[in-house]
Amino acid sequence: MPDKPLRTTQSPTQPPTPTLSTSEEQQLRHYLQATLSDNTRKTYRSALLQFERAGGRLPCDRDSLVRYILVKAGELSTRSLDLHITAIRQWHQQQGLADPAADPMVQRTLEGVRRVHGRPPRKARALTLKQLGELLAAANAQEHPLRALRDRALLLIAFMGAFRRSELVAIRVEDIQFEADGMLIHLPRSKTDQDGQGLVRAIPAGSGSVCPAIALKEWLNATNIESGAVFRAMNRWGQLSEKPLNAASINELLKKLASSAGLENVPEFSSHSFRRGMSTAAARAGVSFELIRKQGGWRHDGTVRGYIEEGQQLQDNAAHTLLEEMQRLTNPRTTSTTDANHSGRHRDD
Known part of the structure; x- marks a missing residue:
């Protein structure tokens, strides 16, 4: 968008601002x-x-x-x-x-x-851990081995690091610090850090095929990438480009793997599914709100709470207790004294 600064600004009580060279x-x-x-x-x-x-x-x-x-x-x-x-x-x-x-x-x-x-905004479907595993299997099954290595590393890092697609494609080898128990990825700039203060996303080590650090090392070693963009574009013959992946291609890659894996609701997946999926899966595993917020680099608590609540709306639900009670009352095998007393305590007067 063109930017044309105002050349002079003056008021009756202020001297005129000098014209800029x-x-x-x-x-x-x-x-x-x-x-x-x-x-x-x-x-x-x-x-x-x-x-x-x-x-x-x-x-x-x-x-x-x-x-x-x-x-x-x-x-x-x-x-x-x-x-x-x-x-x-x-x-x-x-x-x-x-x-x-x-x-x-x-x-x-x-x-x-x-x-x-007005219509509710379309939201990306959150990836579950099971679906992530199915995507990894689909990535490994690809014909070209380099593409399989790249996509496996990308999936694990995108999910576990809760990266935005713009952050993911901007990662450089120089930004990565491998440690004994994982790796640190330094982001010089992100959506929530427009002033360039920089932030660090820590990704712990896993075991075997689900370790993001191991997957990334295998990709870098196989391609001899020693500097510059980590996740690079690749043509249909598996030839690697010097240029990073286009951010928009992350959505296409995810949908392609989701289709290959036989997942349902493929059109509802996008790069944002990684961030929503990480927050939801972590909350279900009992991870604290603060750790989830920190990992995703969210600035606003409300955003994180919204993701967690949407992801757990079937689990954290008042109707759960009601359905269990209804099952207890209608199940003819529930004849024990304990159950009868339990039902009596909850019977409406």
Whole structure:
């Protein structure tokens, strides 16, 4: 998305700001662009392009924006439409222009669209440990041995490290520190660390074929990768590229392996299934909330609790006790005095 900084800013009570030189303007533009991640900037550019293809022109006014909302209502999801409006708002703000999206008419129109067309967001299905095992078996069964090694290491690290797909493809050999009891993966930057403070994801050692560290070492040794991207693209003949996997290809890889493994609901799996799956499986195994939150690098407690609650909504359920009690009451073999007393204690008056 183009960034054009405002050249002068002045008010009746302040002296005028000196006009920036060409080099200063370029430097300012560089820093303004750095306020958005590459992925966000690409998303905004795509939204602005769609706005222009629909007949919109930048800068725009309230009426043009309302007209665009009417065209896209029902065609785009409400979340996507909100994102488009955000992109248009950002463009105007970065040009130092009035924001047409702030107009009450625009906001009321959006609210109405949400009420009429709003739908729950589609969520990635959480991977279970059993399904992870089936995916590993499908990865091992692939025809090309290098692809099998890469995908096995990728699956284990993605799940146990609760990595986002952008983080996964950004891992470099230089970021990995092997230890006797596992490995540490240093992330110079992530979605929740846009300031580049860096964070570390620790992955303990496992045993045999389910050890992420062993799987990664086997992949690196087989390919002689000593620096640069760890998970690299590979053509149909198994020839390795110098370039890392594209983040979007993680979804395709997961769906392909899920289909080969015969899993159900394949379209519902995505790279986010690793993070949801890790949090859910860990909670079921009795891992504390704080350790789950730390492993996934989540900033907000509510996000983690939501994943855990969704993953355990059939296990942590008030109806469990009721179904057990109903089974006790309707089972003719339940004739012991203890059971009879138990039923009596719970019988409604």
